[in-house]
Amino acid sequence: MNSLVLLMVLPLFAAFIIPVVAKFSSKLALFTGPVVLCINLLLIMSAWVKVGSGAHAIFLGGFLPPVGIVFYIDHFSLLFSGLIASMVLIVWPWDAKESRLYSLYMLLSAASFGLALSADLFNLYVFYELLAVATYGIIAKQKNSSATAASLRYLFISSAGSVMLLLGIAIIYTLTGTLNIAHLATMTENLHGFAGLSAFALIAIGAGVKAEMFPVNSWVAEVYGTIPRQLSALLAGLISKLAVVLIIKMLLMVFQVQAAFDLLLVVGMLGVISGEMVAWRAKDMIRMLSFSSIAHLGVLFIALSIGGSKGLWLAIAIMLHHLLVKGGLFLMADRFSGHFDKLKGLAHHSPMSAAVFLVFILSLLGVPPLPGFWIKMALVMNLAELGGGLYYLAIGVILLATIIETAYMFNLVQTMYLKADADSTPLNKRYSASYTFAKLFALLLLVSMVFVSPISKRLKDIANHSANPQIYIHTVLPARYLGEKS
Amino acid sequence: MNHFFTVEGILYFGAISLSIIGLFGLLVSKNLFRLLLSLVLFEAGANLVLVLSGFIRNGIAPIFLDGNSGAVMNDPVPQALVLTAIVIGVGVQALALSLIFRVKKHYGSMDMRTIRSKLEREIAENAGVTPPGSNEAPAPVKLIEGENS
Amino acid sequence: MIWVVTVVVFIMLAAALAVLFLPNMIAAVVASAVVSLCLTVIFAVLKAPDVAMTEAAIGAGLSSLILAIGLKRLGYWKTDSIDKVKAGERHD
């Protein structure tokens, strides 16, 4: 089991040797990354079976917690690891000529694995920063210089967010004297005061920069507007979720209090409304998708604000759904960029792609029997069970957002099914691998529609298990800390 | 109040002020280079806060030397963390600087606002639409184009 | 001891403000190096010699070196004040 640390170490190793390998054979350097990711996938699968319904902790350096760094392995973290490996494989830069870019992708995946697995607050910060730096690099490396400018602007706000995150960590450390999340979970009463919750707010908003949280997501449109669509699929589909995973870990293990939930609820609602409103005015696909993505991350925060295992399973479901749908849409957008008017008649040029597009959109809107519907239904019902003004408001916001979303999405669909003008041929008609993957995503979506019940049951199990601080604490901490209350 | 005018009180004050000055710089500076300097200050302040979290009055440096076996040591963990944070900071700083070089070369300007509007225009051009907020932008897309009824 | 700390803190804050408001970029970079040096002193006072060394080497040394390279490359390597710099390259 200890070898699971290789999930994170192997990509790092690959990242370090790729520049040297590239001096001998650029082909070999190109293939190093995918090979490593495939090995990781195998590792994840075997670990998935081995972990079973339990959980496992890896004590790095052999130091027992809380003094050392711990990797916490359960199905939740393995699920994310699997997604990371697959997603990076999907968007691997096959046509890039730069070996250092491969390194950056490997660093990105290593950081992502670390974020998924680590159970140490500062370690999470380090991986968060590594993720950030790799992301800046990948964005900045795009051919157009506007990507560099977008990356720079992203860097400023994201670094400021990281400093907030660091301040939050400092406050938590000052209050408790530990960084291990399981250890923190045993002394929540220290942290549920104003200072502790402020630390949570700082962490949530700091990490929220990457998670496209409401007030700090102005980078989204700029960055997604300048980078290739596959990369947008990666950022919107996965990287944003990893920042959310950081927030989830803090929220579920340490900050299960109403004030924290309310905070997430409010930013979630604002994100939903603002995202949908702006997407409604968008006139090109990428901008529309960017803001729609913001809105859906908002829905995710609303789901998290339910708290406990219910909130977590909904959040996982939303993340997976959003990964498939938004990832798929961004991958599709590779072919259909540009002003909406240029998409006129697309359905006649390529009925298949229009159909795939439609499947994504319908699921996004929550049309039964697609998975999106069940998620929305479960979310709304859970919010209703909680009751209370803010939660009812959240229901209203989600449903209102659906209406707005219908309006703009179907304006686009309508355009696609219009008769084409004689001279308008959709852009980028060439075949692309990302389109194939988009079709695959759509297929997955349809398959999951059939298996909605078993999948949701599985997710609920995972969430029940992962959202339980007691399991977490007992897995991670040695016995002598268990009874200890600060 | 009696706690404030102590070493740690003063230092917390200094750390928060340093962060705030950095943040203020991030808010009001237009020049990219100065934004970078402000970011450095902001990070430095946070680092100081982190080190302070391990501070003990009358503690000694966490190094085992022959003479100090009995004394109380400062918490070594925050120091290690700050070590990491400082190095991360300098990496990001160098990265930002290299991006600034390229941005300067491309846009010929160091003004964040100029760059933002140029960037916005470029994005819009790439997408084939008019930039948001521009005067020549057509009226917003109607939600529903109803006809006369 | 407390007076030393107070003085250092205030020097640091003054230098930080100078970073923001000095029109000349070289001076700003120097001011930021001063901030780092003050931090080094503070870290030493806090009994964190490792951090102090790191701050001295990285904050005051390397970082300033990097910024200096930046100054050179960005064309700020001049002693003129803001008045003489062409419009379009205003510093603030």
Place this chain on the structure above:
Amino acid sequence: MTLLDHLFIVVFSCLIAISVVRNLPIVDKLAPVLYGLILIMLVRMASVAYGGDAYLSSFSLDLLGFKMHWQFTALSWYFAIITLVAALASAVFMSGDWGRQYREGGGNYGMLQLALIVNVFSMILLLGSGDLLSLFIGWEFVSWASFLMMVLSPSKLAKKSAVKYIVYAMTGAMALMVAIVMIYAVNDSLEFEQISIVFAQMSGSSQVALVLLLFVAFAIKMGLLPFHLWQAVAYAETPGPGAAFLGAISSRMGMFTIVLVIVQFIGLGGLKSVGTSFANMQTLLAWVAALTTIIPTYIALQQHDAKRLLAWHGVGQGGYMLLGIIMFDSIGSAGGLMHVLNHASYQAALFMTVVAVMYRTGTSDLNKLGGLVTQMPLTFLVMLIGIIGLAGLPPMNGFVSKWLVYRSLLVNGQPLLFVAAVLGTLGTILSVYKLIHNTFLGQLRLEHQNVREVPWSMLVPMLGLSVIVFITGFMPGLILPWIASVQESVGLPVIAHHLGGIEYAKGGLDMIWVSGILFYGFGVGALIFYFLGGKSKRVHQYDNYAGGHFLTSDVRYHYSNNFYPGLMHLIGTWYRGSFQWLENSIVSVMSFFSVFFENIYRAKQPVMLLLIGVVLALLALYRNLGVGA
């Protein structure tokens, strides 16, 4: 396996079958057969419409902790049989020549067939719903199925109106969702019975909210008053038989749910308990219904496109149905329910005649038609029967249901509503006259000299529907047992009926007598005419004069442009664009907020947003928690 399971299986197999063969020629033969098959399945379940027990599905689904099951009551059966007859008629109508022309015109015939069966499937699913969740799913299915049909037409306007429709439909669906959530939140159950239980427990304001939300949801589908803007254009732009089908039954699903949810489970007591004694929910709904009969009818009067005129009437007639059912007495609700069937029959027939005219002449513009009676006499006959039904005149079925509604309004002491309903009927008569006059009467246009009667594949469903219009008008007792079962199953007072009509303490109705007298009168008139000499002279259509001038064939003596100018002038200012204004103002408000948020996202200094976010979050926490030790 109950009969209901069989029905679902059959319908689903038909869906699969048609989707497989939809692009093959055989679909023309197969589709009517399949609808016939489904109809037979329904007939096998007919016992439910004669007082039998409701059918329950033997399977249920448990998804994410929500249980779903299905049931088929008299109410479901009643709506289902209407749906299937309409679908069968449309399928027969579109198979053969119409379909060929549609294909040649570039239409996607296979998709049209598919859309039809998808609509039927989703409606059966909705009608069979046994709890709130299956209701919601069926509801969404129906919305999207209608959208599928609307969007088939290649015209840009059709697509625009379809999008408009789907936005409205989503609004309705979301309102329904909120209502369901409100119900679910109380007892964590989605059974229908919960509605009444929860409603009784709720506070007054929640009751108002719940009823309003449910009403908004259903009213949008049915096109009741503030939400009527989407319907007419969308239906009118749907390809021929699709329009007939949708116009006949689709929006009546709103009626179904109103009966199912509001009438059955909230009930008169519930509605009356909400609001003040002066204006309770019943009054509100009644007035909405009354206004719905008037305003869309007068908008219809203004139309110069035959399909759109009919579609606007479809909106208006919905008002009668609601007006009847909201009275909650035996004759009123019977009238309202019966009007569903009646309206479906003549509306489908009328749409088909218009489509038939379009098939031959290529236009449905009332200003470009006229004098077709000689060329298409059977179509004319169908339209004649249809408009008599629509106008609510004896001996057609529209008369029966409207009579019941009027009667109920008078008996319940609602003279103002009665006047409103009569006003609506007046507008209907005026506009259907415009329809038949401009299409079939007057002068034949030169370009239509060679127009012939439509082929039998199109005539048969039209004639069949007109036979239904007549028979159910002549002998309403044929369907009144169904109505009675429906009333019984939803807990309304049951109407006493016989073959010719109803028995009612304050004056019954026997359509056999009414029709007999009517025909007797006609017979006497004819006899007198012939006995008095029977002088009539057959002249050519152009052999006419007006105002002492002989007219040549290129000058038209009957005018169609600007029909009823005086009336239009009189009433035009009352309704012009006022609801459109509402819609536009919603869009403007949205735009305002949209620009506002866009400007936030375009912040010059994003770090400022970070700072504001942090400060506000911390302040909120500070206020929330204080600085307790």
Place this chain on the structure above:
Amino acid sequence: MTKYSALLFISGLVFLLMVITGLLPIFSDSHTPMLVGKAILEGAKDQVGAANVVTSVVLGYRGLDTLGELSILFAAASVVGLVLTKSSFNKAASANNDKHDHHDSGFVAVNAIDLIFPLLLVVGMYIITHGHLTPGGGFQGGVVLAVAFSMLVIVRPRRASINHGMVSIIESFAGVSFILIGVIALFKGQSFLQPLLSHGEFGSLWSAGTLPLLYLAVGLKVGAELAGLLLALNSDEVVD
């Protein structure tokens, strides 16, 4: 306008941070709980065996953070290289063949650098190798090394003696060896980055097991990374 609203919110933040600070334990009772810190101070001698506890933490208890940090530096250096040079495949060795006319810095600078270069090297290596005993270690020493080498190039751009290929091989080698040292423990059935080898005599140069080796790797890595970074920043090959 921006300034005033910034001031407004900034003052709000100042207030809130002051309140938070006031709530910290250091202002109410004596000091922070320091749970982990105490445990480390008690166990560091036996578990890791380095006299400098901070080094124990950096390389032992929190070795993974250090690895992450190295990766960040590596990433930053890669990005700087990517952004500022044409292609890392064939341009690696030709960073100095500039079209621009590069002057040597003045006599004083050149000779001073020549003079202190060996000194800096020695100091750097000393700091690195004594990281586990005294303050300082791989990072600080690495920085000194990096500055030493890059000064050499910066003052004499035309006769630069640093080979980019060499730099990248050193950085790869150092990073890889850090990981390998960690992975060896894994192969021995222990945990990643577990300290190996005997602790040796406490307080002597050859103590603390693999820690000095790790610090050496860190030092080399940091030195190579930063040298590469400085050189890339200083090279004039900005291309679009």
